[in-house]
Amino acid sequence: MATHLFKAFFEADNVLVTQVFGPDKAKLKIFSEKTQTTDSYDNLSEADVYLICVKDDVIEEVASKIPFQHKLIAHTSGSLPLLNPKDHPTSRNGVFYPLQTFSKHTEVDFKSIPICLEADDKHNYQLLKTLAEAISEKNYNISTAQRKSLHLAAVFACNFTNYMYRIGEEICKENHVPFDILHALITETARKATLDSPSKIQTGPAIRDDKKTIETHLNQLENSDFKEIYILLTRKIRLLSSKRKNKEEM
Amino acid sequence: MATHLFKAFFEADNVLVTQVFGPDKAKLKIFSEKTQTTDSYDNLSEADVYLICVKDDVIEEVASKIPFQHKLIAHTSGSLPLLNPKDHPTSRNGVFYPLQTFSKHTEVDFKSIPICLEADDKHNYQLLKTLAEAISEKNYNISTAQRKSLHLAAVFACNFTNYMYRIGEEICKENHVPFDILHALITETARKATLDSPSKIQTGPAIRDDKKTIETHLNQLENSDFKEIYILLTRKIRLLSSKRKNKEEM
Numbered sequence: 001m002a003t004h005l006f007k008a009f010f011e012a013d014n015v016l017v018t019q020v021f022g023p024d025k026a027k028l029k030i031f032s033e034k035t036q037t038t039d040s041y042d043n044l045s046e047a048d049v050y051l052i053c054v055k056d057d058v059i060e061e062v063a064s065k066i067p068f069q070h071k072l073i074a075h076t077s078g079s080l081p082l083l084n085p086k087d088h089p090t091s092r093n094g095v096f097y098p099l100q101t102f103s104k105h106t107e108v109d110f111k112s113i114p115i116c117l118e119a120d121d122k123h124n125y126q127l128l129k130t131l132a133e134a135i136s137e138k139n140y141n142i143s144t145a146q147r148k149s150l151h152l153a154a155v156f157a158c159n160f161t162n163y164m165y166r167i168g169e170e171i172c173k174e175n176h177v178p179f180d181i182l183h184a185l186i187t188e189t190a191r192k193a194t195l196d197s198p199s200k201i202q203t204g205p206a207i208r209d210d211k212k213t214i215e216t217h218l219n220q221l222e223n224s225d226f227k228e229i230y231i232l233l234t235r236k237i238r239l240l241s242s243k244r245k246n247k248e249e250m
Numbered sequence: 251m252a253t254h255l256f257k258a259f260f261e262a263d264n265v266l267v268t269q270v271f272g273p274d275k276a277k278l279k280i281f282s283e284k285t286q287t288t289d290s291y292d293n294l295s296e297a298d299v300y301l302i303c304v305k306d307d308v309i310e311e312v313a314s315k316i317p318f319q320h321k322l323i324a325h326t327s328g329s330l331p332l333l334n335p336k337d338h339p340t341s342r343n344g345v346f347y348p349l350q351t352f353s354k355h356t357e358v359d360f361k362s363i364p365i366c367l368e369a370d371d372k373h374n375y376q377l378l379k380t381l382a383e384a385i386s387e388k389n390y391n392i393s394t395a396q397r398k399s400l401h402l403a404a405v406f407a408c409n410f411t412n413y414m415y416r417i418g419e420e421i422c423k424e425n426h427v428p429f430d431i432l433h434a435l436i437t438e439t440a441r442k443a444t445l446d447s448p449s450k451i452q453t454g455p456a457i458r459d460d461k462k463t464i465e466t467h468l469n470q471l472e473n474s475d476f477k478e479i480y481i482l483l484t485r486k487i488r489l490l491s492s493k494r495k496n497k498e499e500m
Contacts, residue, residue, distance in 0.1 A: 100435055101453055114431045149425035152467050157418035157432050158439045159454025160483050161411050166448040168407035175399035181349055181364045182407050183444040188351055189408045190440035194433040198416040203351055204409025217402050225486050232482055233410050236475050
């Protein structure tokens with residue numbers, strides 16, 4: 001996250017990245033060609049905003065070590081609330097949460113990434129909004145409760161989805177079929193979900209209640225984990241289908 | 251499927267769509283401005299290839315009603331084998347299976363859709379390959395067994411994936427968050443799966459074995475169906491994670 005955010009801000013016209021802090025000197029190297037870096041809280045520079053891009057369980061600790069008062073400190077966590085003002089009485093608090101899946105070696109186009117913002121007052125919110133607008137075309141005012149629900153929704157839409165791809169890949173491998181053949185389908189399935197509500201475009205044997213195909217698939221599935229998942233998801237999708245039918249009949 | 255295939259072939263330079271057959275006159279209307287149509291087997295035109303784009307359980311019936319001999323008949327099903335030569339002694343048989351999710355009202359770019367081909371001899375295969383190349387950049391020689399496994403893999407990579415999106419959408423709705431915020435994540439998750447193996451890029455609390463986040467999510471989930479799915483998929487992904495650890499330790 002830090003690497004991607006740095007890159008986006010570095011390229012933005014109206015934002016100056018004064019310094020990058022991190023405890024591991026080796027990891028600071030990639031930033032050091034472009035800006036100041038430090039691994040010591042004592043050498044932290046003064047700045048308008050401090051963005052904390054660390055794991056959830058060390059955010060509090062990092063925030064409490066920033067040696068300046070009345071500065072805006074924003075974390076980038078999907079699941080944590082604003083810092084508790086009781087614990088951080090001399091700071092101003094915000095959240096700057098880009099909702100995206102980041103990997104170190106894949107470039108991302110920040111422009112299309114929605115940034116969820118929250119702050120303890122209007123002025124601080126505006127400052128975060130300015131930052132967000134410098135790197136992305138989309139920002140949203142999102143409360144902690146909403147952000148937590150987005151984080152949970154993202155587990156389904158991203159983490160579990162990737163696991164579905166992984167099962168597809170495994171089935172291809174077992175049958176000596178290149179996984180590439182599924183790429184177009186994966187891309188199109190995602191594209192459709194951004195054009196229409198996924199609840200309206202469910203396809204496949206489960207929603208059609210196509211018992212014959214479902215039975216064939218269950219016979220094909222040798223991996224018991226995949227079979228268990230197929231059975232559960234098919235059952236849940238069929239529930240939707242029968243709910244829909246009941247509604248239509250009413 | 252028929253509509254999309256027609257459109258692609260109609261626009262191709264070296265393919266002539268002689269006629270479209272269908273039992274429902276009203277549904278033939280959209281084709282009738284551009285080619286001959288008929289709802290009667292008696293009026294079927296002679297052609298080099300007959301493409302059957304109907305549900306699996308009526309393919310046999312439609313094929314048996316084609317009143318010409320020694321013509322190449324290809325179905326477009328993901329799960330059925332070549333027509334049985336005993337039942338169709340006077341026809342030549344093939345499969346022309348574009349692996350994609352089609353919906354009536356969404357345009358698709360056929361060029362990127364992989365077409366899985368199978369035929370009862372080399373000459374017939376070559377004829378189907380020529381057809382495939384006229385509309386798509388990708389075609390594969392795929393046996394019935396491989397095609398069946400692709401069809402099953404597609405249930406995970408497309409149907410179940412869309413269901414994951416649907417759950418994400420539902421969670422957003424319940425929490426008054428626009429589902430749009432997840433669009434960039436959905437698109438990027440799909441893109442990453444086409445750049446690297448999904449087995450290598452699994453992210454999220456389950457693979458990290460982040461018990462605290464998993465517990466928070468389970469407390470958030472009010473819908474018992476979604477909870478059951480979260481629990482099962484998390485358990486399965488954690489199994490992968492522990493298998494990986496065991497391997498690394500060895």
